[in-house]
Amino acid sequence: REVIEMYAKAIHGAAKDVARKLAESLGLSGDFFESWVCQFRINKYNFTPETVGSSGVQIHTDSGFLTILQDDENVGGLEVMNPSGVYVAVDPVPGTLLINLGDLAKAWSNGRFRNVQHRVQCKEATIRISIASFLLASNEEVEAPPELVDSEHPRLYVPFTYEDYRKLRLTTKLQAGEALELKRIKS
């Protein structure tokens, strides 16, 4: 329990650091993510000879701002979709963490960041374990800061809370980023 608490605290801090640096890369400074929360999921895949070649996790985007993934060091299978729509395998690199951006990053950045689609394929009949830590918003509404909105970059999405958005993804079963388009401001 102590180890998990330490891990959680460190990852939460790292997630907020990375988010702040991403904001800085857009020329913004400020405490945008200070109150944002982190959620963890330990994924265990019981891959068998029958599941080889099939999907362990279907194609999806993560709903939060960013995900820090501690992937299984021995068992590959993660694939991300590149901008041309081609799956690219992300082979495990021991001792590293992987970061990918989710739907909130696209909304918050007014479309500048991309919510990357990914899936997990079963490559071999073995147990695969990964730890995904998601940086999610606080209770407040997520909206692009005014600096990212101008006449050339009109506001793309209505402000929404993460809770509201999570429910939308669940009820519509749109897991690959399409739910965000339901929040798009019609022009």
Ligand SMILES: O=C(O)CCC(=O)C(=O)O
């Ligand atoms: O297990 C993995 O490598 C990825 C898991 C994942 O995409 C997720 O938990 O959202």
Ligand SMILES: [Fe+2]
């Ligand atoms: Fe994911």
